[in-house]
Amino acid sequence: MAKILFINPVVREEDDPRHVPYGIALLAAIAMREGHLVQVYDENAWRKGPQVLHSVFNADRWDVIAIGGITTAYGSIKNIVRQARRECPQALIVLGGGVLTSLPREMMGFLPEVDVGVVGEGFITFPEILAMLDAGGRDWASIDGTISRTADGGLFISGQRALLEDLDTLPYPAWDLFPLEEVYFPNSQVLFSEEGMLAKRRLDINMSYGCSLVCKYCYHLGIAGDMRYETDANEDIQVAFDQPKNYTRSIRYHSPEYVVGLVKYAREKYNIDFVVFLDENLMTMDQYSKRTWMSEICRLWVEAGLQPTCLRDGIEHDEQCTGVHWSGTSHATLCNPEILKTMRNAGCSHLVYGYESFARHVMKTIGKGATPQTNLRSFFWTLEAGIRPIPNQIIGFPNEDFAAIYDNMEAWKKLGIVVKPFFATPYPGSEWFTVYRNRILEQYDGDLESYLLDLGDATRITAVISHNFNAVELLGLRELMLNFDYKRIRAYEQYWRNNHGIKDGAPSTLYREPVQEVAVTKITQQKVATG
Amino acid sequence: MSTLMKGNFTPAQAVESAPQQADSLEQRFEKEALKKLGGSIAFVAKKKVLWGDEVDNQDATE
Ligand code: B12
Ligand code: SF4
Numbered sequence: 001m002a003k004i005l006f007i008n009p010v011v012r013e014e015d016d017p018r019h020v021p022y023g024i025a026l027l028a029a030i031a032m033r034e035g036h037l038v039q040v041y042d043e044n045a046w047r048k049g050p051q052v053l054h055s056v057f058n059a060d061r062w063d064v065i066a067i068g069g070i071t072t073a074y075g076s077i078k079n080i081v082r083q084a085r086r087e088c089p090q091a092l093i094v095l096g097g098g099v100l101t102s103l104p105r106e107m108m109g110f111l112p113e114v115d116v117g118v119v120g121e122g123f124i125t126f127p128e129i130l131a132m133l134d135a136g137g138r139d140w141a142s143i144d145g146t147i148s149r150t151a152d153g154g155l156f157i158s159g160q161r162a163l164l165e166d167l168d169t170l171p172y173p174a175w176d177l178f179p180l181e182e183v184y185f186p187n188s189q190v191l192f193s194e195e196g197m198l199a200k201r202r203l204d205i206n207m208s209y210g211c212s213l214v215c216k217y218c219y220h221l222g223i224a225g226d227m228r229y230e231t232d233a234n235e236d237i238q239v240a241f242d243q244p245k246n247y248t249r250s251i252r253y254h255s256p257e258y259v260v261g262l263v264k265y266a267r268e269k270y271n272i273d274f275v276v277f278l279d280e281n282l283m284t285m286d287q288y289s290k291r292t293w294m295s296e297i298c299r300l301w302v303e304a305g306l307q308p309t310c311l312r313d314g315i316e317h318d319e320q321c322t323g324v325h326w327s328g329t330s331h332a333t334l335c336n337p338e339i340l341k342t343m344r345n346a347g348c349s350h351l352v353y354g355y356e357s358f359a360r361h362v363m364k365t366i367g368k369g370a371t372p373q374t375n376l377r378s379f380f381w382t383l384e385a386g387i388r389p390i391p392n393q394i395i396g397f398p399n400e401d402f403a404a405i406y407d408n409m410e411a412w413k414k415l416g417i418v419v420k421p422f423f424a425t426p427y428p429g430s431e432w433f434t435v436y437r438n439r440i441l442e443q444y445d446g447d448l449e450s451y452l453l454d455l456g457d458a459t460r461i462t463a464v465i466s467h468n469f470n471a472v473e474l475l476g477l478r479e480l481m482l483n484f485d486y487k488r489i490r491a492y493e494q495y496w497r498n499n500h501g502i503k504d505g506a507p508s509t510l511y512r513e514p515v516q517e518v519a520v521t522k523i524t525q526q527k528v529a530t531g
Numbered sequence: 532m533s534t535l536m537k538g539n540f541t542p543a544q545a546v547e548s549a550p551q552q553a554d555s556l557e558q559r560f561e562k563e564a565l566k567k568l569g570g571s572i573a574f575v576a577k578k579k580v581l582w583g584d585e586v587d588n589q590d591a592t593e
Contacts, residue, residue: 003540032539037538037539037540038538038539038540039536039537039538039540039542040536040537040538041535041536041546046535046548048535048548052535052546052547052548055544055546055547056535056536056546058544059536059542059543059544059545059546060542060543060544061543176537177537177538178537179534179537182534
């Protein structure tokens with residue numbers, strides 16, 4: 001049996017650690033189920049640095065050091081794998097997650113310490129690697145879903161790993177292996193709703209995979225049917241994601257019984273009072289289940305006694321309330337008033353909406369499948385249901401212009417939205433990363449790695465993909481937007497028009513690409529709700 | 532068993548937390564002040580101050 005050390009790298013260093021890494025927690029549970037010896041060191045939770053990592057690496061003779069995370073964890077991963085290689089020369093270092101999947105060849109080049117990369121979903125690939133190791137084999141190339149090194153120093157991408165069909169065969173996440181009492185429960189608060197603010201014992205759950213929309217700044221980690229293997233002119237396999245007019249998705253979800261069973265288990269074992277559903281888009285699942293999935297989850301939630309007492313008794317929420325509140329993600333066009341009310345009754349406190357923009361011409365180009373009208377409609381439906389809508393906004397889209405800026409400010413004023421927008425950021429794996437790759441690299445002297453190291457929250461400016469504004473302009477305009485400073489924005493618009501030779505009355509834009517209508521070209525549905 | 536690492540077996544060596552890990556008062560102050568930075572909330576990041584005597588002294592006397 002292999003001795004495995006999982007390490008969770010640091011992510012979002014500027015904030016307290018708030019989220020147990022769900023993927024690693026599941027992979028640890030799978031490895032234990034297969035009989036392996038597992039330890040987890042959560043560096044993101046502890047943030048103790050190289051000295052403690054030294055003790056961790058020397059605490060035993062590790063067969064496997066497994067690490068992974070999202071793209072913005074790259075800097076931390078780089079330091080950890082270097083130290084791991086120095087201190088544990090015998091260990092097989094395995095890297096997985098969004099960071100590797102979006103750029104498998106580049107990552108293996110940047111991180112020569114990594115022996116095997118797991119591309120996309122790890123549920124089957126990772127235990128197969130462990131089984132091969134146990135059997136004394138090292139032929140990683142024969143395992144689907146890997147990228148490994150060849151004898152002549154090259155890289156080999158094996159066959160594409162099929163996605164797990166029946167998600168309910170997954171064990172519950174190994175939450176016990178993470179510092180819940182020490183770190184995560186004290187950081188339970190989520191400042192998006194009153195109930196979130198009062199949360200004391202929160203856990204996160206991912207109950208579905210996939211999203212039917214094709215937002216061009218979005219990346220689905222290669223676990224949503226979004227990944228394709230393509231052979232290039234040199235007969236090499238390249239891993240591809242969303243590209244103009246080429247989108248694929250696979251919609252998968254746990255059964256309502258699995259979800260509610262897991263929440264009940266977490267309630268009984270850890271006395272949780274709040275669940276954040278990590279799903280990319282709960283409403284996609286609800287729509288694909290013909291509106292049965294979400295309502296069945298809510299029905300079972302109440303039946304299992306998880307409904308918060310404040311809602312059961314129709315009183316205001318306070319610290320005496322028992323039960324489990326929850327939150328998730330919605331979509332402007334896919335939600336409806338009935339399901340929102342049902343969700344509220346079961347304890348839903350807030351829903352994140354990627355409204356992104358209230359400018360019609362911008363919404364048309366981003367692949368969201370929503371309009372300012374559907375944004376507005378869902379905003380009021382959600383409020384009416386008693387749920388707080390969290391209205392995410394983004395500026396700096398390719399065709400963002402002054403008209404869009406005014407449209408957004410008007411909407412914020414009218415709807416009472418208090419927001420500091422994200423900047424449109426082309427994270428690797430997104431369509432706009434592929435489309436604008438050269439332009440991004442120009443902004444980093446051709447150095448992809450320095451772009452990756454610069455990436456963090458999209459509230460910071462990194463690579464700019466706006467055709468109209470540069471980084472300085474976007475930063476300044478955002479500041480003025482927050483203060484509703486129409487006067488200075490208008491004055492700057494005049495200056496901008498003069499600079500670009502655009503007359504008053506003409507659209508304030510240099511964007512010339514045709515607006516293309518987008519839709520997913522192929523969707524497969526792999527799990528049908530049992531409810 | 533150490534709580535820094537958690538798992539389904541006892542590793543050969545316990546993992547100790549380095550004793551000097553807690554933030555110093557200076558670090559705590561600078562972190563808190565950074566969160567509220569703006570206007571009259573400004574501070575000197577002490578570790579980053581470099582006193583280059585020649586140039587700085589010259590400036591001071593000019
Ligand atoms: C929780 C979460 C976070 C957490 C951190 C999560 C973590 N510890 O890694 C926080 C809140 C910090 C976060 C922040 C951001 N996030 Co986020 N986040 C998520 C979320 C909601 C859930 C992730 C998850 O658990 N998924 C489910 C599990 C099962 O998937 P998984 O962890 O990827 O694991 C699987 C595989 O990837 C692989 N795997 C993963 N790790 C490992 C390790 C090994 C060894 C192996 C073999 C395999 C492996 O196997 C697992 C099973 O298949 C996803 C959306 C989603 N539903 O996935 C977005 C998502 C990952 N985030 C995203 C983004 C854009 C961001 C932000 C940039 C947004 C922003 N605010 O600007 C910030 C960045 C913050 C920063 N400064 O670094 C994007 C993608 C980012 C990317 N390029 O990698 C996602 C996909 C959302 C989206 N659709 O846009 N995020
Ligand atoms: S709706 Fe959300 S998860 Fe779906 S593609 Fe758009 S941003 Fe990504």
